[in-house]
Amino acid sequence: MAEVSKVAYQVMWNRLISVVEEQAQALVRTAFSTSVREAGDLSAGVYNEAGQMLAQAVTGTPGHVNAMADAVPHFIRRIGRENIVEGDIYITNDPWEGTGHLHDITVVTPSFHNGALVGFFACTAHIVDIGGRGFGADANSVYEEGLYIPIMKFADKGEVDRTLVSIIRGNVREPDQLVGDIYALATCNEIGHRRLIDMMREFNLNTLEGIAGFILENSRRATIERIAALPNGSATGEMEIDGYSNPVTLKVRLDIEDDHILSDFDGTTGLDKKGINVPLVYTKAYACYALKCAIAPEIPNNAASLEPFRVAAPENSIVNAIHPAPVALRHVIGHMIPDTIYDALDKLLPETAPAEGAGSLCNFQVSLRPRTDEPAPDHAVRSEVLTFNSGGSGARPTLDGMNATAFPSGVMTMPVEATEQVGPVMIWRKELRPDSGGAGKYRGGLGQYMEVGAREGHEFDIQAMFDRVDHPARGRQGGKSGAPTTIAQDDGTAMKGKGKQFVPHGRKVMLAFPGGAGYGAPASRNAEDIRRDLAGGYITAAFARDHYGMSQADIDDVLERAKLGEIF
Amino acid sequence: MTDAKARLGVDIGGTFTDVVLEHGGDRWSTKVLTTYTAPENAIIEGMHSVCKNAGVAPSVIGQIIHGTTLATNALIERRGAKTALITTRGFRDVIEMRTESRFEQYDLNLKLPDPLLPRNRRYTVTERMEATGKVLMPLDRAEVEALADDLAAAGYESIAVGLLHSYVNDAHERMIRDVLAERLPGVMISLSSEVSPQMREYERFNTTIANAYIKPLIKTYLDRLQDRLKTEGADCPIFLMHSGGGIISLASAAEFPVRLVESGPAGGAVFAADIAARHGLQKVLSFDMGGTTAKICLIKDRTPKTARVFEVARTYRFKKGSGMPISIPVIDMVEIGAGGGSLAHVDVMNQIRVGPESAGSEPGPACYNNGGERPAVTDADLVLGKLDPDNFAGGSITLNAGKSAEALINHLGKTLDMDAMEAAWGVAEVVDENMANAARVHAVENGEDLSEYTMIAFGGAAPLHAARLCEKLGIDRCLVPVGAGVGSAIGFLRAPFSFEANRSVFMKIGSFDPAAVRTLFTEMEAEARGFVRSCDATSDILAEYKVYMRYSGQGWEIPIALSADEAANPDAETYLKLFEADYAKLFGRSVEGMDVEITVWSVNAFTPQEAVDPVAAVKAGAEAEPVARRALFDPGLGSMTDAAVALRAGFEPGTCIAGPAVITEDETTVILPSSRTLVAQADGCLDMRTNEENARG
Secondary structure, eight states: OOOOOHHHHHHHHHHHHHHHHHHHHHHHHHOOSHHHHTTOOEEEEEEETTOOEEEEOSSSOGGGHHHHHHHHHHHHHHHOGGGOOTTOEEEEOOTTTTTSSTTEEEEEEEEEETTEEEEEEEEEEEOSOOSTTOSSSOOSSGGGGOOOOOSEEEEETTEEOHHHHHHHHHHOSOHHHHHHHHHHHHHHHHHHHHHHHHHHHHTTOSOSHHHHHHHHHHHHHHHHHHHHTSOOEEEEEEEEEOOSSSOEEEEEEEEEOSSOEEEEOTTOOBOOSSSOOOOHHHHHHHHHHHHHHHHOTTSOOSHHHHTTEEEEOOTTBTTSOOTTSOOTTHHHHHTTHHHHHHHHHHHHSTTTSOOOOOOSOOOEEEEEEEOSSSOOOTTOOOEEEEEOOOOOOOOOSSSOOOTTOOSSOOOOOOOHHHHHHHSSEEEEEEEEOTTOSOOSSBOOOOOEEEEEEEOTTEEEEEEEEOOOSSSOOOOBTTOOOOOOOEEEETTOOBOOSEEEEEEOTTOOEEEEOOOOOOBSOGGGSOHHHHHHHHHTTSSOHHHHHHHHOOOHHHHHHHHHHHHTTOOO | OOEEEEEEEEEEOSSEEEEEEEETTEEEEEEEEOOSSSHHHHHHHHHHHHHHHHTOOGGGEEEEEEEESHHHHHHHTTOOOOEEEEEETTOTTHHHHTTSSOSSTTOTTOOOOOOSSOGGGEEEESOEEOTTSOEEEOOOHHHHHHHHHHHHHHTOSEEEEEOTTTTTOOHHHHHHHHHHHHHSTTOEEEEHHHHOOOSOHHHHHHHHHHHHHHHHHHHHHHHHHHHHHHHTTOOSOEEEEOTTSSEEEHHHHHHOGGGGTTHHHHHHHHHHHHHHHHTTOSEEEEEEEOSSOEEEEEEETTEEOEESOEEEOOOSTTOTTSSEEEOSOEEOEEEESOSTTEEEEEOTTSOEEEEEEEOTTTTOSGGGOSSOOSOBHHHHHHHTTOSOTTSBGGGTBOOOHHHHHHHHIIIIIHHHTOOHHHHHHHHHHHHHHHHHHHHHHHHHHTTOOGGGOEEEEESTTHHHHHHHHHHHHTOOEEEEOSSGGGHHHHHHHHOOBEEEEEEEEEEEGGGOOHHHHHHHHHHHHHHHHHHHHTTOSSSOOEEEEEEEEEETTOSOOEEEEEOHHHHHSOOHHHHHHHHHHHHHHHHSSOOTTOOEEEEEEEEEEEOOOOOOOOOOOOOOOSBOOOSEEEEEEETTTTEEEEEEEEEGGGOOTTOEEESSEEEEOSSOEEEEOTTEEEEEOTTSOEEEEEHHHHHHO
């Protein structure tokens, strides 16, 4: 084979990034679960023959970053290289060898060119139901959390395993949706594969060895250069959050060395009895994500650019749960890892890390059914509806936090109109929550209000997955805390932040999601920004007076002009 | 006397206003600088100029077809009217909360774009529809009246109304309009159920607000334009190009100005579609590359591909999600930040990156010798021998190749251990690859195989890059038309009168209701035909029918075209079969045992396109006389070649030339690599084919 030019490698790297992006887009367009098609809770990547990840789609969420990078070697080991043949499709939802809970299905497809194995495509999607207790925190072990699919062949030489499909269909609440999603995952790998082979033909390649070396060497060098430019040092970070029944302390020590950064979670609380534990792959994903954002944001994810970010955690701590610990809601704790890391990083690299934010996504799932207290109307149905929602992000060293915007997660919310088409759920309110962003020179992002009920004739269970009820986001450099989460029924009945809870016919759940914390002392906030906050109702008059010392005359003036539609 | 056949096409672009007059089978065109404060001035100047050249008075013009970036620019520059939103209580912040996600995941200092309306201009009323259209909370007229008084006190000029699920039931939106019309006479009103009756509140509300926001501006402009044209002697009907590639009346455009967004590029696609028709081409990829962006569009059977949603005013490096979504029928184009002025740099991974940052015209690429120090695509093209330093833009600028080489070495070569030539090769390959990737993704998303396509290349920079793009995409044939500099304005004159009516109505194949479908299609067809009839009182009107289908539970639909008969006599089985076939074509396999549903229905009414004069293919005749030879880099070969230089002006039908060659003209340069041969056609198009294709004849 002729020597490949430097320019050709430039082109091929570009091409592979485009290929995985297209793979992810195909998944969005063919998936059935709202979590994938509307919210983008997915990821997609291409690997060399050894199972090293070469490129990962930007579309998707950081929680899958390292987990995806690690997954393919597990598949190669379990299936056995000698059993990998053209036309195969592999599947798993193993929390430890996939992406952290049974609700993520990972599908891997080997890529063959001229009869030889040249690489793999993998993709992951969060599905709405996998049977068991349903998506929630209440299980005592992973066995209760739903159907487990070990790493195995979904299709053998192109032939789909009917037995497996029957078992899956018989064990889940929304079998059509799940089977449809598995097909969608297989389809998206197939699309990636076709494009890869086109590229190999165009550049006359027999293997990916040359281009893989080029990508991995350049990525490793670039990442290590960034790390080497930082001062060596060590610092600890700590954050307490709600947990399930008892508060959880997340603790990390960050060691910045010449060629790597270690995040060591020694000292973190042990396993919880309920399903909020985190397999290490998921902890690694968010630790790594937090550091990459702060240190090397533009370096794409691949085996080499991820390697210098090392993570350690004691076995059976809540951030390194071992089988059979329940892990369904690993995101609730996992999404808090970046704020913990930033608590340490702020001591090493001041004016880089944001203040604490809402952290976890404010997700909930409702299981609707015909009312049981009285005869239900004929049109009443059963339905599972999952929604993704966000609180406010923490204020940045030079910017306000973002209102109702996911951080660190990368998923989107679903349109209310689409959610209400899925099942008989009613979203009565979904709007910003004034006064919830912590005061500061830069204000925390606002959380949001939601009110959730059911259509006439239905009752439901709500699976709550909320944190920051008792532990609101803390400010940095004098910034104030964000508002905590609140949850109750519209008649005042108290509810818990986590767990499955019954809501009778005619009742609504009133939710207030947390705000991000402020950065810097409130006294140094620009008067102009305070006036704009008041005019838009991001803060109330009382908040402006109490936190920023705004005079009554100023308040009246701003509110009067705001009422006339003036722009501030 | 007006002459119905004398038509004026006018395209207001960011820099130039292009004016084209067609009269008695001839065409005159001109470019005048856009006059931002009063855009009609440039039109008047251009009209007089082309009329003078044609030796006719403006009174001869029978129709004016107009497209403009004014709507797009007003949205980008936030120069709209004082506008309020009225929405359902509990949903005040839909346009601010967007998708609750970050379009760039690794930027800790990300700034989300501000919503079009600040929070204190967003108002709510107590009301609620169920997803089925059933009224859960009736709207109280008194509440709307009280709100109307507040709005009057605040002095709003325009009001957008967007209520939840109004795409199914618009009763409450209509009631609000009635009250506002009564209490706030003269204030403009836009209802979401009329502007964009589609599910997904963020897109629908944003589209409606965008419409309301630019409505006063566009309406006064159009009124002014009509008056001025009349005073200047052109007292004829004026029509507007819309984003979907058709023409609507001035009145419709004033009512739904958001439909004018991206009308200029739409004209370019129609221009390419017309050339495709003349040359009898069924599958065409139009490629329009200018100074800052490139646009790519698929055209099948003379019809550019359309979509139902797109994004304008991107705030962050053209990044998807950083702009605002507009859901209206639109020609589906991929636009990327790749043009002659796009700047190159090396990133931390030692990868060459090109664009979207552009050198613009000030200081311009390094070779303009105007203070630009960073290498642009034009610098790479110059070093590779694609441009003649002494004959650029008709000789108006002398390019400095030394400056290009210096910029390439300083910014790329030193880091990557490349000389100027290799760095230039890298820049050209990366920008061509970026465009090729965009085209590939677009084709695959539409289930198309580009190797069956012919490219039509226009815009100043396209002919320099078209052949390489063809090589990368496996496209055998490319046409480079004449008049490409005013392509959009010519396209306006080729566009049909058209209007697309859409409805979001959910129907499962399992509970298909033929009677309801017939009623739906009849209603939509009447609406669409009505719009077209208001433009043309006599012409035949044709209609196209589409349904958007998916497996129940999926979120994204695929469009399924129906024949008139299939729309008139709806049948579940037929619709299902059509869907399964298209689905399998797009995604490789259909899904077993799933219910299928229809979500959106559409009828597009349009006037038939005039039969075009086919351009008979001309075989290769005399070889072009080279005026010089120069060194030209051939990226396909990875080496320098000795290329003939010929002048396009001297080409007759049949003139042919084999690559490597460079064909120069005032507006652009056509690059012909070693893999291709070119034959001039009767209409002046240069027909570029692979040597194998040509050998086959």
